[in-house]
Amino acid sequence: MRKAHLPFLPLRHYSGYRLPGAGVALGVWLGVLLLSACTPASPPEAPPVKPWREELTVIVPEGDKNVDAEFERQLVGLFAKQLQVKIRLLPLPPDRVIPALLTRKAHIAAAGLRSTGGDGLRYAHPYQTVSEQVVCNGAAPRRPGALPGRRVAVVAGSAQDVALREAQRKLPALRWEVRHKQSAADLLAEVAAGKLECTVANEEQLALARNFYPSLAAAFDIAAPSMLAWAFPPGGNDMLFAEAQKFFAFIRQDGALGRLLDRYYGHNERLEPVDAVAFITKTRTDLPHFRSLFEEAGLLTGIDWQLLAALSYHESHWNPLATSPTNVRGMMMLTEDTADRMKVSNRLDPHQSIEAGARYLQLLKDQLPLRIAEEERTWMALAAYNQGLGHLEDARVLTARAGLNPDMWGNVKKMMPLLGQPQYFEQTKHGRARGGEAVILVETVRLYYDMLKLLNSHEIPQLPLSPYHLKLPSARKNGTP
Numbered sequence: 001m002r003k004a005h006l007p008f009l010p011l012r013h014y015s016g017y018r019l020p021g022a023g024v025a026l027g028v029w030l031g032v033l034l035l036s037a038c039t040p041a042s043p044p045e046a047p048p049v050k051p052w053r054e055e056l057t058v059i060v061p062e063g064d065k066n067v068d069a070e071f072e073r074q075l076v077g078l079f080a081k082q083l084q085v086k087i088r089l090l091p092l093p094p095d096r097v098i099p100a101l102l103t104r105k106a107h108i109a110a111a112g113l114r115s116t117g118g119d120g121l122r123y124a125h126p127y128q129t130v131s132e133q134v135v136c137n138g139a140a141p142r143r144p145g146a147l148p149g150r151r152v153a154v155v156a157g158s159a160q161d162v163a164l165r166e167a168q169r170k171l172p173a174l175r176w177e178v179r180h181k182q183s184a185a186d187l188l189a190e191v192a193a194g195k196l197e198c199t200v201a202n203e204e205q206l207a208l209a210r211n212f213y214p215s216l217a218a219a220f221d222i223a224a225p226s227m228l229a230w231a232f233p234p235g236g237n238d239m240l241f242a243e244a245q246k247f248f249a250f251i252r253q254d255g256a257l258g259r260l261l262d263r264y265y266g267h268n269e270r271l272e273p274v275d276a277v278a279f280i281t282k283t284r285t286d287l288p289h290f291r292s293l294f295e296e297a298g299l300l301t302g303i304d305w306q307l308l309a310a311l312s313y314h315e316s317h318w319n320p321l322a323t324s325p326t327n328v329r330g331m332m333m334l335t336e337d338t339a340d341r342m343k344v345s346n347r348l349d350p351h352q353s354i355e356a357g358a359r360y361l362q363l364l365k366d367q368l369p370l371r372i373a374e375e376e377r378t379w380m381a382l383a384a385y386n387q388g389l390g391h392l393e394d395a396r397v398l399t400a401r402a403g404l405n406p407d408m409w410g411n412v413k414k415m416m417p418l419l420g421q422p423q424y425f426e427q428t429k430h431g432r433a434r435g436g437e438a439v440i441l442v443e444t445v446r447l448y449y450d451m452l453k454l455l456n457s458h459e460i461p462q463l464p465l466s467p468y469h470l471k472l473p474s475a476r477k478n479g480t481p
Helices: 022-038 067-083 094-102 159-168 184-192 203-209 238-254 256-265 273-285 287-301 305-316 336-341 350-366 374-387 389-401 409-420 435-454
Strands: 056-061 087-092 108-114 128-130 132-136 152-155 177-179 198-202 218-221 226-232
Touching: 056 067, 056 094, 067 087, 067 108, 067 238, 067 256, 087 094, 094 108, 094 226, 108 159, 132 159, 132 184, 132 203, 152 159, 152 184, 159 198, 159 226, 184 198, 184 203, 198 203, 226 238, 238 256, 256 409, 273 287, 273 435, 287 305, 287 350, 305 350, 305 374, 305 435, 336 350, 350 374, 374 389, 374 409, 374 435, 389 409, 389 435, 409 435
Parallel strands: 056 087, 056 108, 152 177, 152 198
Antiparallel strands: 108 226, 128 226, 132 198, 132 218
């Protein structure tokens, strides 16, 4: 059970599938992609550290597509803003973090360290608590006592490495390999492919990897949960440490920490295995035929084409002929009213549908208050795409009445499902709505979007529309198809 509202394991921690038949090929394809993309180069030696008030040097996880690194960088950015100092980030692999901090190569390590002590470092208040879980290929052991004798590997210097050392105190026969220049996702990929018997990953890493490897499952927790925290060198600056303690107390109290955890980790476990398989398969078989249309719509509106593609997959599974029982149709599942508003003559024409859906989404964003941050506006616009701007506004009003910030999607999504309950929708301007559906859409689209970003764009080629897709019904004379 997760102890914090945390997705996102590093984006590079996503992997492929291990499934019978075509699934094996898919897993191999994704495994090759990720293993080739995720091996970090040795970082250059860091320049001498300046006084922290002049420049704050912070160790962070490696990887430009590593969500753990993105999360830590966001936290560090907030901290530096509070201190009003410049920051210098020092990306390092896990096994180099503690030695670098002990030799004062940085003022802080914001690198997902397990704050159990015994390493000579000082730790700030924990910002996240996650279970460390044993994941095995085939018949998994059911208890820690059955793990000795298995081939286990973890990332050198990682929280999982520390957790195993703690577990070894009760299981002296426990042995494992430590891997350098690999990530937890790489090892989960090896387990799924049958190349490694067992590994250890935290619950967030496993949840994300399962979107690509549905066969992966936790056998049991190992050691106590990891309380992740920033680390400071022994004898470091007491004032800086005190500022960090105040910072974490403040962002926990004002909700900023919870929002960041939700942003990066809050939408991990939304896909059933069969749905994940279908999505990955269609990124290779169907999406290439429509990629150029999504890119064109993205250039027109300024919306990332991969977000538009994620929304379209949720709506129609990239089927240009999709039709719902309520006569919502096409790649972007436009209603007749929306099609008329966007000047669409044929909803089943993928070019018209994708462009109109993108313009409509941008229109919804433009109608939201300017004070709402860009990313929050995007999630709220997606909710409005599903249920309408009026119902979104009703949910924001309920959010404000509950004493929460209505400009934060993480707050609004708690209120939207209440629009289906009389005691709430009777108090609103626009009445009853299926607000829960809007929340599901937003969170699922976020996950599809993250998965598309992980799949390097060059792996999704551009192909012309197939003859099947070109044979579209023509527009009716007295209405829009």
